[in-house]
Amino acid sequence: MADVPAECTIKVMCRFRPLNSSEVARGDKYIPKFQGEDHVVVGSKPFQFDRVFQPNTTQEQVYNACAQKIVKDVLEGYNGTIFAYGQTSSGKTHTMEGNLHDTDGMGIIPRIVQDIFNYIYSMDENLEFHIKVSYFEIYLDKIRDLLDGMSQADPLCYMVEMEKRFPSLSNVIQTTCLTHDNILLRPLKDSVAKKVLLFKSSILPEGPCLSLSSQVSKTGAEGAVLDEAKNINKSLSSLGNVISALAEGSGYIPYRDSKMTRILQDSLGGNCRTTIVICASPSAYNESETKSTLMFGQRAKTIKNTVCVNVELTAEQWKKKYEREKEKGKALRNTITWLENELNRWRNGESVPVDEQFDKEKAQAEVLALDNVPNDKPASTPNMPQLRLTDAEKDKCEVELAKLYKQLDDKDDEINQQSQLAEKLKQQMLDQEELLASSRRDHDNLQSELNRLQAENEASKDEVKEVLQALEELAVNYDQKSQEVEDKTKEFEMVSDELNQKSSVLTSIDSELQKLKDMSNHQKKRVSEMMSSLLKDLAEIGIAVGSTEIKQHDGSGLIDEDFTVARLYISKMKSEVKTMVKRSKQLESTQSESNKKMDENDKELAACQLRIQQHEAKIKSLTEYLQNVEQKKRQLEENVDSLNEELVKISAQGTTHTHTHTQDELDKKTKLTPMHTLSTVYCGYVPFGRQLQCLLSPVLGCYIVLLCYTF
Numbered sequence: 001m002a003d004v005p006a007e008c009t010i011k012v013m014c015r016f017r018p019l020n021s022s023e024v025a026r027g028d029k030y031i032p033k034f035q036g037e038d039h040v041v042v043g044s045k046p047f048q049f050d051r052v053f054q055p056n057t058t059q060e061q062v063y064n065a066c067a068q069k070i071v072k073d074v075l076e077g078y079n080g081t082i083f084a085y086g087q088t089s090s091g092k093t094h095t096m097e098g099n100l101h102d103t104d105g106m107g108i109i110p111r112i113v114q115d116i117f118n119y120i121y122s123m124d125e126n127l128e129f130h131i132k133v134s135y136f137e138i139y140l141d142k143i144r145d146l147l148d149g150m151s152q153a154d155p156l157c158y159m160v161e162m163e164k165r166f167p168s169l170s171n172v173i174q175t176t177c178l179t180h181d182n183i184l185l186r187p188l189k190d191s192v193a194k195k196v197l198l199f200k201s202s203i204l205p206e207g208p209c210l211s212l213s214s215q216v217s218k219t220g221a222e223g224a225v226l227d228e229a230k231n232i233n234k235s236l237s238s239l240g241n242v243i244s245a246l247a248e249g250s251g252y253i254p255y256r257d258s259k260m261t262r263i264l265q266d267s268l269g270g271n272c273r274t275t276i277v278i279c280a281s282p283s284a285y286n287e288s289e290t291k292s293t294l295m296f297g298q299r300a301k302t303i304k305n306t307v308c309v310n311v312e313l314t315a316e317q318w319k320k321k322y323e324r325e326k327e328k329g330k331a332l333r334n335t336i337t338w339l340e341n342e343l344n345r346w347r348n349g350e351s352v353p354v355d356e357q358f359d360k361e362k363a364q365a366e367v368l369a370l371d372n373v374p375n376d377k378p379a380s381t382p383n384m385p386q387l388r389l390t391d392a393e394k395d396k397c398e399v400e401l402a403k404l405y406k407q408l409d410d411k412d413d414e415i416n417q418q419s420q421l422a423e424k425l426k427q428q429m430l431d432q433e434e435l436l437a438s439s440r441r442d443h444d445n446l447q448s449e450l451n452r453l454q455a456e457n458e459a460s461k462d463e464v465k466e467v468l469q470a471l472e473e474l475a476v477n478y479d480q481k482s483q484e485v486e487d488k489t490k491e492f493e494m495v496s497d498e499l500n501q502k503s504s505v506l507t508s509i510d511s512e513l514q515k516l517k518d519m520s521n522h523q524k525k526r527v528s529e530m531m532s533s534l535l536k537d538l539a540e541i542g543i544a545v546g547s548t549e550i551k552q553h554d555g556s557g558l559i560d561e562d563f564t565v566a567r568l569y570i571s572k573m574k575s576e577v578k579t580m581v582k583r584s585k586q587l588e589s590t591q592s593e594s595n596k597k598m599d600e601n602d603k604e605l606a607a608c609q610l611r612i613q614q615h616e617a618k619i620k621s622l623t624e625y626l627q628n629v630e631q632k633k634r635q636l637e638e639n640v641d642s643l644n645e646e647l648v649k650i651s652a653q654g655t656t657h658t659h660t661h662t663q664d665e666l667d668k669k670t671k672l673t674p675m676h677t678l679s680t681v682y683c684g685y686v687p688f689g690r691q692l693q694c695l696l697s698p699v700l701g702c703y704i705v706l707l708c709y710t711f
């Protein structure tokens with residue numbers, strides 16, 4: 001029996017159930033594709049396990065592959081655990097419990113019980129076995145002993161001592177002689193068994209739990225129902241976290257997050273041979289749940305446990321072991337001295353002959369020989385000399401033996417009670433510690449939250465101050481701009497007035513010009529008329545002169561008179577023409593002046609119009625700016641309002657706000673992904689040997705059978 005720790009991985013078996021009648025009626029697609037004994041492909045993703053069971057696999061085949069070896073190991077002194085995991089209605093109960101009344105249909109648990117007792121029956125008759133059964137549940141993350149408080153007459157409330165040679169079985173809670181049949185199987189078959197099952201289902205109602213989990217995800221359960229769902233899921237999500245942490249090789253494994261993971265601490269990553277049966281539905285309707293279950297199994301497959309045999313030595317055996325270790329130490333010290341001597345000789349340049357050199361193999365053989373000294377015989381088979389006793393002595397011995405057994409039982413009982421008490425106290429201490437730690441954490445969280453809020457408050461105050469300052473600046477700016485706009489408006493009005501004046505001046509100048517033009521036209525007309533009349537006069541004069549010349553030959557005195565008149569006339573006309581020319585020159589200059597003036601006015605008008613346009617553009621931009629500023633101002637005012645509101649809220653809420661926030665955070669933390677895997681779980685713990693314990697417990701989510709062995 002080796003007591004050297006050995007590493008082994010957790011075994012993961014995958015079992016698919018057949019399509020059920022409603023899935024068939026619905027016409028669901030059958031999704032798994034099985035390849036060989038250990039592969040299954042779901043949704044084109046391949047998964048490999050230690051074994052994959054197709055829907056037609058029998059209960060016996062499942063037991064042989066999943067549990068038989070573990071039971072054998074447990075009987076050799078190892079710890080063992082088997083648990084089933086899977087979505088509701090995937091076949092966990094079928095696998096672990098099965099049909100208890102049917103030899104073919106019974107599941108793993110009844111078969112384990114059968115195997116254990118078959119083994120006991122086949123053992124040396126001198127051996128004595130103490131079988132202890134515990135039955136507890138983990139519900140809402142609380143462990144409850146289901147035996148505690150049960151009627152003493154209940155056949156499951158016992159601790160059995162079975163001694164094959166002397167069937168004087170003592171029973172702590174008074175049960176009669178119990179063999180595997182009437183201990184674990186018969187009670188499950190008769191009415192009491194039904195009572196037990198009923199009892200289980202009354203505490204862990206599978207139906208309500210089922211609908212509960214779906215309610216959480218779909219409609220959001222409330223109050224106690226929600227708490228219940230959260231706590232149920234807590235165990236399962238903690239299990240998932242532990243499996244993930246172990247699979248990732250993380251340094252910290254959160255076993256302490258739930259009672260279930262704490263109970264399973266040795267089974268997952270500890271000293272235990274563990275097999276996980278993951279159960280899955282083959283229907284396409286459940287594809288995502290099936291995939292998540294398979295992923296869980298894949299992760300769990302990578303976990304390594306370190307197992308070693310549990311051995312409980314007697315004082316005599318401990319003494320022998322000590323002597324042996326002392327011998328081993330001595331042999332090793334001799335080896336060292338030998339090697340040191342040899343080394344010194346080599347160092348001194350000596351050549352050590354082969355027969356004087358250290359013989360490693362011989363030394364190892366000596367140590368091994370010490371290891372193999374047979375002294376591990378169980379205490380119950382002492383090598384005592386056979387004594388011949390008379391019948392009376394025999395009777396006396398038997399009475400004495402019975403007394404001693406009774407004492408042993410009493411002591412056992414006492415030890416049990418004490419250890420239970422110690423366990424309870426330890427549990428209480430752990431709970432208190434946890435409470436303290438969580439209170440401390442809460443306090444720290446609250447403190448940091450308070451600090452954060454204070455800092456936030458300060459920052460808000462600063463912000464408000466800055467905003468107010470900016471507002472003040474803006475107000476000043478706004479005043480300046482308003483003043484500017486006013487000035488510009490005044491200027492604009494002045495310019496408009498000036499423009500109006502200029503325009504009226506221009507109109508008057510225009511009309512004057514028109515008048516002057518008219519006058520000049522009139523003058524020109526008059527000049528042309530006068531010229532034509534003058535030319536006419538001159539022509540008449542010419543005619544007259546011609547006739548006078550003719551008359552001159554006749555009378556020269558008349559001609560002289562006419563000449564004088566003509567000369568006068570001409571000079572008069574000359575002077576008149578001169579004045580006319582002068583006048584026309586004057587008019588021309590006036591016209592050119594007017595034209596010049598008109599040009600100037602035109603220019604001035606254009607300049608004025610340009611200026612007006614400029615002013616108008618400026619006014620427009622100023623108005624826009626003003627509007628912008630006003631909008632900004634409004635925004636800032638709103639900002640200030642909201643900041644003030646926040647400030648008031650923060651200071652008013654103060655600590656209550658902190659609390660709520662932390663509460664929110666806590667809520668967030670406890671908000672767990674609702675899981676579908678809610679079902680009955682059995683936890684069992686079976687130290688076996690001098691004392692064999694079997695603890696079976698229904699827990700939501702999975703079935704667990706823990707088997708533990710001690711000599």
Ligand code: ADP
Binds near residue numbers: 017088090093094680
């Ligand atoms: P769970 O305990 O996981 O909620 P059950 O074990 O109650 O699921 O299984 C649901 C139904 O499917 C039961 O009626 C059960 O008899 C049936 N079932 C499960 N696995 C198998 C199987 N391998 N072969 C035949 N029927 C099965």
Ligand code: MG
Binds near residue numbers: 094
């Ligand atoms: Mg079930």
